[in-house]
Amino acid sequence: MQNSDQAVETEVNDSGAAEAVNETSSEEASLEDQLVHAQEKTVELEAKLAEVENRYYRLQADFDNSRRRARLDLESSEKYRAQKLISDLLPSIDNFERALQMETDNEQMKSVLQGMEMVYRGLLEALKNEGAEQIEAVGKEFDPQVHQAVMQVEVEGVESNIVVEEFQKGYILKDRVIRPAMVKVNL
Structure with a gap:
């Protein structure tokens, strides 16, 4: 009987190991999906940041140009x-x-x-x-x-x-x- 108990125990251990392997595989797949999703999100956020920075620089240039034009107009008006x-x-x-x-x-x-x-x-x-x-x-x-x-x-x-x-x-x-x-x- 011990053999059969050991056989059942071995079977249980083997099926537990298989489940553990399956769980590990699904966790790894889930982590990989999360990593891919995080990388995509990072690329998306970097693109948005670049767009916002570009818009900021354009607005800053427009503001500087406006200020320069106003100064020149004032100087011309005074002159x-x-x-x-x-x-x-x-x-x-x-x-x-x-x-x-x-x-x-x-x-x-x-x-x-x-x-x-x-x-x-x-x-x-x-x-x-x-x-x-x-x-x-x-x-x-x-x-x-x-x-x-x-x-x-x-x-x-x-x-x-x-x-x-x-x-x-x-x-x-x-x-x-x-x-x-x-x-x-x-x-």
Whole structure:
């Protein structure tokens, strides 16, 4: 009987070992599945992280560009703050120039003209203090950036494409043309 008990015991041990092997195999398979799933999840999370980082860097670059543009706009606004005022004053300055070209023998009128000339010089000085200057034209080569040709003539002894007469003065504010000079150009 001992043999049969031992045989039954051996059978039980063998079936327990088989079950243990099966359990170990299924645990290993389950662990492998979990590992594969964890690796897939890691790859997915790394891709999402890369996308978020990329978006962050783009947003940071956009923000830096926005800040730079705002700073440049502010600097430009400050640099050219007087442009509108200067543009509005130019017709009055032109009228002063025409009035100062009058010739008179009357002493009273001469003193009025002297006062007007003082006001005119004061206006020009104020423009200069703001960075505005008259554009030189007569005797200079025609430059379409700063001159507006309204006539062309042929003058002996003057090179081609040279300004021979100025009809209206042009003005430049720092590096920006406020009004081009109206000129007559030699052919």
